[in-house]
Amino acid sequence: MTVIWTKDGIVESDPWIEGDAEQGPKLLSLADALAHAQDNAPFGVVLQPADDVTALAPILDRVAIVALSFPAFNDGRGFSQAALLRQRLGYTGELRAVGAVLLDQVPLMLRTGFDSFEVSHAPTIARLTENRLPGIDLHYQPSADSTDAGQGYSWRRTARANG
Numbered sequence: 001m002t003v004i005w006t007k008d009g010i011v012e013s014d015p016w017i018e019g020d021a022e023q024g025p026k027l028l029s030l031a032d033a034l035a036h037a038q039d040n041a042p043f044g045v046v047l048q049p050a051d052d053v054t055a056l057a058p059i060l061d062r063v064a065i066v067a068l069s070f071p072a073f074n075d076g077r078g079f080s081q082a083a084l085l086r087q088r089l090g091y092t093g094e095l096r097a098v099g100a101v102l103l104d105q106v107p108l109m110l111r112t113g114f115d116s117f118e119v120s121h122a123p124t125i126a127r128l129t130e131n132r133l134p135g136i137d138l139h140y141q142p143s144a145d146s147t148d149a150g151q152g153y154s155w156r157r158t159a160r161a162n163g
Contacts, residue, residue: 003125005119028044030046030056060091100121
């Protein structure tokens with residue numbers, strides 16, 4: 001079983017499908033997206049870890065969703081791709097994590113700018129359904145999401161003067 005989860009909970013009917021379907025929007029590979037960029041139909045892109053995110057720059061304004069693939073738990077290239085999309089390329093559309101997405105990664109993925117998650121790991125689905133995310137109280141680096149401490153680096157904060 002695979003579900004789509006967002007901060008609002010489980011998504012009951014997700015319109016995005018992979019491959020060549022006759023109806024509805026499609027998730028395309030990077031090469032197919034670049035080849036079909038002139039199409040008017042809404043489309044999304046599935047990026048593999050080795051794909052060059054900057055290749056999307058000329059068509060990014062027409063991309064409704066970018067799905068970043070996590071083929072294994074220990075492959076974190078999708079985090080870097082997400083940061084590039086949000087911070088350097090200014091992508092504001094939906095950013096989805098697909099593949100080996102586990103509960104421990106979700107808070108960090110949210111900080112990196114992910115909006116939705118395709119999850120097939122049963123214990124992770126159970127915790128997300130209950131909206132029980134592990135907490136991360138302190139962060140050492142700025143992120144795509146806002147925090148109470150602000151966007152700056154923690155070690156750049158000014159210490160209070162004594163006396």
